Amino acid sequence: MSQAKKKVRVGMIGYKFMGKAHSHAYRDLPFYFDLDVEPVMQAVVGRNEEGVKAAADKMGWASYETDWRKLIERDDIDVIDIGSPNNTHAEIAIAAAEAGKHIICEKPLSLNVEEAVRMRDAANKAGIVHMICHNYRFVPAIQYAKKLISEGRLGQIYHVRTRYLQDWIMDPQFPLVWRLRKDVCGSGTHGDLMAHSIDLARFLVGEFVEVSGMMETFIKKRPLGEMSGGLNAEISDTEYGEVDVDDAVAFMARFDNGAMGVFEASRFAKGNRNGNNFEINGSKGSIRWDMQDMNNLQLYLEEDEAGSQGFRTISCTEQEHPYAGAYWPAGHIIGYEHTFINILHAFMQGIAEGRSPAPNFDDGVRNQIVLEAVEQSANSRQWVKIPIL
Numbered sequence: 001m002s003q004a005k006k007k008v009r010v011g012m013i014g015y016k017f018m019g020k021a022h023s024h025a026y027r028d029l030p031f032y033f034d035l036d037v038e039p040v041m042q043a044v045v046g047r048n049e050e051g052v053k054a055a056a057d058k059m060g061w062a063s064y065e066t067d068w069r070k071l072i073e074r075d076d077i078d079v080i081d082i083g084s085p086n087n088t089h090a091e092i093a094i095a096a097a098e099a100g101k102h103i104i105c106e107k108p109l110s111l112n113v114e115e116a117v118r119m120r121d122a123a124n125k126a127g128i129v130h131m132i133c134h135n136y137r138f139v140p141a142i143q144y145a146k147k148l149i150s151e152g153r154l155g156q157i158y159h160v161r162t163r164y165l166q167d168w169i170m171d172p173q174f175p176l177v178w179r180l181r182k183d184v185c186g187s188g189t190h191g192d193l194m195a196h197s198i199d200l201a202r203f204l205v206g207e208f209v210e211v212s213g214m215m216e217t218f219i220k221k222r223p224l225g226e227m228s229g230g231l232n233a234e235i236s237d238t239e240y241g242e243v244d245v246d247d248a249v250a251f252m253a254r255f256d257n258g259a260m261g262v263f264e265a266s267r268f269a270k271g272n273r274n275g276n277n278f279e280i281n282g283s284k285g286s287i288r289w290d291m292q293d294m295n296n297l298q299l300y301l302e303e304d305e306a307g308s309q310g311f312r313t314i315s316c317t318e319q320e321h322p323y324a325g326a327y328w329p330a331g332h333i334i335g336y337e338h339t340f341i342n343i344l345h346a347f348m349q350g351i352a353e354g355r356s357p358a359p360n361f362d363d364g365v366r367n368q369i370v371l372e373a374v375e376q377s378a379n380s381r382q383w384v385k386i387p388i389l
């Protein structure tokens with residue numbers, strides 16, 4: 001007789017863009033993966049009762065709360081999933097850890113390094129399982145790139161260059177939403193987009209040693225407004241407010257293994273909707289990847305026969321590619337939503353086994369340290385060394 005799996009009862013905070021991505025992933029997770037535990041969509045939190053009730057019904061949550069503190073007090077909740085703006089992460093995560101709940105938190109981990117360290121220390125002290133939602137690590141093509149690099153197929157890594165480009169705030173009438181207010185988000189394009197590139201570089205290349213950066217805010221005043229789902233927003237006021245975060249950021253870096261990095265992120269790159277891409281060059285080969293062609297990895301290997309060398313396109317949809325085998329036959333591609341199913345799979349298995357899979361709060365702290373060092377460098381116009389905290 002098969003034994004009933006342990007139920008893991010999830011309480012999720014925030015139900016818009018990431019709330020939708022996470023809800024969908026919890027629903028699909030047991031469909032594609034044979035998990036050691038059974039995730040249960042127990043409760044969702046939003047501040048507006050009408051909105052959160054409708055979200056609970058639509059997305060499949062069994063109940064709802066209008067205050068995250070109520071969720072943490074509930075003894076029928078095992079996991080807190082944080083998908084609310086960045087200024088809420090630290091308070092929620094520390095309270096959740098102290099209540100013994102496992103945590104998955106959206107990125108960036110917090111507003112600053114000091115908060116991130118407090119979150120990590122609280123999570124480790126409580127002995128709970130924790131992860132940060134850097135979902136791009138879980139694209140099969142990127143997992144396969146990691147395998148190639150770890151096996152030494154690219155040789156010594158010399159270069160990483162990343163670009164993360166969007167264009168959704170270029171209209172000067174796009175309102176001053178939470179993503180453009182330092183007190184709510186910590187930094188702009190930097191913490192939103194560059195945090196992902198920093199995570200991919202740490203995952204694939206190594207630890208940062210020093211950085212030299214520049215940041216720019218092109219539109220300095222905007223009408224007040226609110227996010228309305230996805231990356232859409234509505235103007236809510238005739239008043240204008242000051243934009244106090246970056247619209248674009250670029251930096252150079254050195255890594256502990258001697259590699260050089262060049263990083264660029266912008267929300268002012270016309271025509272780029274979610275242009276997240278990178279190239280890595282090693283002594284024996286190179287890889288290229290682009291989110292808008294996310295199933296494919298471009299690979300160049302020096303070991304290929306002379307005369308037929310060149311970048312080849314690998315469709316990372318075969319059984320050999322991590323996570324791909326859970327979905328469809330080779331060549332039947334997957335999309336953005338599957339990155340969340342994959343990361344939640346890692347999280348649920350971590351809970352089953354009592355360990356915090358990477359990327360966890362330690363990765364969140366290291367990421368935040370790099371983010372903050374780039375800001376310090378941009379302000380001081382000096383190279384800044386990366387401390388280990």
Ligand SMILES: NC(=O)c1ccc[n+]([C@@H]2O[C@H](COP(=O)([O-])OP(=O)(O)OC[C@H]3O[C@@H](n4cnc5c(N)ncnc54)[C@H](O)[C@@H]3O)[C@@H](O)[C@H]2O)c1
Binds near residue numbers: 086229
């Ligand atoms: N992993 C990714 O690729 C990715 C993509 C987008 C956003 N994010 C991150 O996810 C988080 C949320 O971003 P989003 O795009 O979903 O934002 P959003 O504006 O679409 O949704 C935020 C949600 O949080 C709710 N909320 C705000 N304050 C709250 C509070 N005090 N208590 C309870 N709920 C509250 C809002 O009502 C809304 O439902 C941010 O940290 C962001 O950086 C990650």
